[in-house]
Amino acid sequence: TPMFQCFSLGKKSSSPPGKKKEEVKLAGVGIVFSVGPDKGLYITELCPGGAAEESGVLRKGDCLIAVDGHNVYQEEEGEVVSRILGKFGSEVALKFRRYVVVPDGTPIGKAQFVSISPCLRRGKPAELPPSAGIGIILKQHGDNFFVKSMSSDGPAEASGQIKVHDMLVAVNGHETTGMQITEVSKLITGRLGTRIRLHLLRRSESEPVG
16 A cells, blocks of 8 residues: 655764764854755855854855865755865855846846855854654665664654555655665655655565565
């Protein structure tokens, strides 16, 4: 029977069990981004007191183009954030693109892009909420993925609607059959508190799965 489930992403799951976190304190520059229609990252918020706000040169709607000279336009969100984050107090060079209209003697003016390239000192929390999963562990059998176990305090277990051996078919509309486990993990992991939609299949109790 097909099932469609929607969950809020909960506990962080990026660190392997039993492994201590690194001592290095990572920080950002006090920017919150959102993904635009062109898959670029645009500023939606400048955190009060953060390096980005205090620079006085950035504003909402600016599009991030490069981090420390590396072109990040349309790069995966998580990859970009990992480039921005760094040791507390260290510096990061960012390049943004801004759409502006300048006077040219016509009623509508001339549209063009300008670049803003601040060098900011890291000292604020991550630009995006920490990544999280839904407390589910998958196992691969052939081209398919099945629920192996669930964390007792995770959103999946708390829903009461997922069972061990359920087969994962899609995540947010993306079919998972034939994917690599790392690709599926990226689909399931996301911003803390956001929602995720799973399509699962359940076989009859008499028919074992994988």
